[in-house]
Amino acid sequence: MRIDVARLGRRPGAMITRAETAPSPSRIGLDLLAIPVGAPLELDLQLQSVSEGVLVTGTVAAPTEGECSRCLTPFTGDVEIELTELFAYPDSTTEATSEEDEVGHLVDDIVDLEQTVVDAVGLALPFSPLCSPDCPGLCPHCGVALATAEEGHSHEIIDPRWAKLAEFKDD
Structure with missing residues (x-):
């Protein structure tokens, strides 16, 4: 889930779109419900150059596997998350004034979305998943x-x- 943004340049307003499928690099989610390793992640993203870095917006959709928190029955589902994340340029004011984990960072013109997706999926999945609402x-x-x-x-x-x-x- 690493995207090269070198061709985007540093002109504010320049934009590229990416629609691709990538395998999940690890198990992403919670104890009872997660995206399994190797599951297809459907990425539909816009990468836009702004004055302080690259703004990534879009959606990520993937299948999930888990077990019901009430009856322990295995079940499958889907999760779709919305992303909006700024990746700061190495010499920008945003990078200099923000904490290390507060904002993403561009390293060698590469945007690494893995941690952003992990965080968003963790917030989107329920802590107590159910196989059906009336289980x-x-x-x-x-x-x-x-x-x-x-x-x-x-x-x-x-x-x-x-x-x-x-x-x-x-x-």
């Missing part, structure tokens, strides 16, 4: 997935204070 989860007593359990799945729960009397029930 009932697992049975708290036997652990079976309630979505696939037989209708009326239940367990007879006896209050432990009365459990000893249950022995006399069959007599």
Whole structure:
């Protein structure tokens, strides 16, 4: 996800567009839901020269894989994120006055989008992903997935204070 912007030059207003597919360099996302390694990242970007650097705007779309936080069923989906990131020129005022991780930096006329995409995907994915919005989860007593359990799945729960009397029930 490295883009050479040498042909863009440093003329404010100069712009190039890039629409390409690149493999995911690593697993991008959270514990339960992420873009897998090697998954196709659909990049649709505009790179525009501004006075302080290169402004990258556009979208990144990719397939996701994960498991439901309620029933632990594996599922797949898609994520699409919007990017707007400034990559400062090495000798610009923005680079001199901002923290190291506050703004992206151009190195040898290369824009490296990997960390920008990782950060944006981490914010876009849910912390507790669900296989469906109405997922009932697992049975708290036997652990079976309630979505696939037989209708009326239940367990007879006896209050432990009365459990000893249950022995006399069959007599």
